[in-house]
Amino acid sequence: MELIYLLFILTLSVFLGFALISRVPPLLHTPLMSEANAICGIILIGALIAAGAQANSTLTIILGTSAVALASFNVVGGYLVTERMLKMFKKKESK
């Protein structure tokens, strides 16, 4: 049952993704990709659990902490660089 429920979410999300992303103009494809990188950093929530759960083994602490660092690199780097790029897209004042 659990699996079916997850697959259900997967299927609908894929459709949502295609619908949303096919509307992004080529003009913004680079910021789109950095935005995708940023949200892909959502793996951070998995990493938080791995690093902070009741784990007594050295290995899981190393894995979890590294994953937290890598994922927050994605989140912070991704959002900031997207913002930096989007800020540059300006329209000339109409004459």
Place this chain on the structure above:
Amino acid sequence: MNQAAVNLIYIISSVLFAFGLKFLGSPVSARKGNMLSAAGMFLAVAATLASGHIISFQWILIGITIGAGLGALVAFRAAMTQMPEMIALLHGCGALASVFVGWSAYHVHGAVDLTNAITLYLSIVIGGLTFTGSIIAWGKLSGRIPGKPILFIGQRLLNMALISTILILGVLFIMAPGRYDLFLIILGLSVFFGIFLVIPIGGADMPVVISVLNSYSGIVACTTGFVIHNTLLIVVGSLVGANGIILSIIMCKAMNRSIVNVIFGAFGAVVKKKADGEKKEAKSVSVEDAFLVLENAKSVVIVPGYGLAVAQAQHAVRELSEWLEKNGCDVKFAIHPVAGRMPGHMNVLLAEANISYDQLMEMDAINPLMENVDVAIVIGANDVVNPASRHDKTSPIYGMPIINTDKARTTFVLKRSMATGFAGIENELFYYDNTRMIFGDAKQTLQALVAEFKEAAK
């Protein structure tokens, strides 16, 4: 916070992410979208921290400080020309984080059932190869590794051997998910395979590679979501996966190639076309004469290629376009989908030089208007304006969509020499009757044209 509340917040986050992508549909709303998306991320992280699953915070704090600090540093430091390599690096980090999350779940709980074993296997294989593949792509894009395809004897054989070993071990692992040794061997082989997946792919194909790796990084997040039963990871992974797939398809169409063809490389093996018997001659023109033509032009289309960015001529071209506009001329920029090193790269480079985004036109929008254009100026682009792709069936780029600069009344080509482009193909546009070559460094030529305009304005 109980699990139901956490899940509720995850739903809100998903909605915010979806709106973030929706608002990227227009440059007017895009920044708002980015903010919403970041807010969604903040909520999801806060909810997870408050969920009660997390007992110790010290390692988390260390990890976040290091990661966020480096992320901010890189995001502010990276030049816009370096965007593709930065994105490649982010793909790699995301994939590796997913691998670590999957690994630590396996280390603590083992693989509890068949689904768990399968998704865990997929996570480490795709994650492992995406990690090294992205690092190689980063190396190639930043010039740390030669950008040319690296080919060696037995490459295909090695790749086939690696793929089949990973598959066979996968079956064994899924049948006996308790085998930690198999898990580690599969991970090692996948990491190794990622290197060989990307090194044979050449510079011109990088936009496709980046897009494919993007979809992989989404897929890994998704499979890891199945491993740790996290719905938000599945939703976001699917969005990112879809993103990478769409961009890969767009890039492949723009080069008229299939993904299989890019990944298993054929371009490297392109034979240079034999020299034709008749010696054709390209007509060149001086900057002064080009200025006289531009002064009388009512509409100009500028076709930038990556050569423009290499010559650092973005600001010079903006200056020229401003002078042309002052002169009552309509100026547009025609952007081929593969004009930069990644999807949409050229647009960012021109936006950075303060060129208004409503002047940036897509290939399909500009081509029907080309016949009414007085002057097309090709700067640092080559294969994307080669008319051979429309009629010459023997040409390696036959069928590739191009910007029809040859239909304009006059075409200027700014070029250092008559050397061929990425694909190593002779460009017949250079020999057309209405084409004039302006030889020299693109930046200097543009500055000379601007100087002519300034002189005339006095």
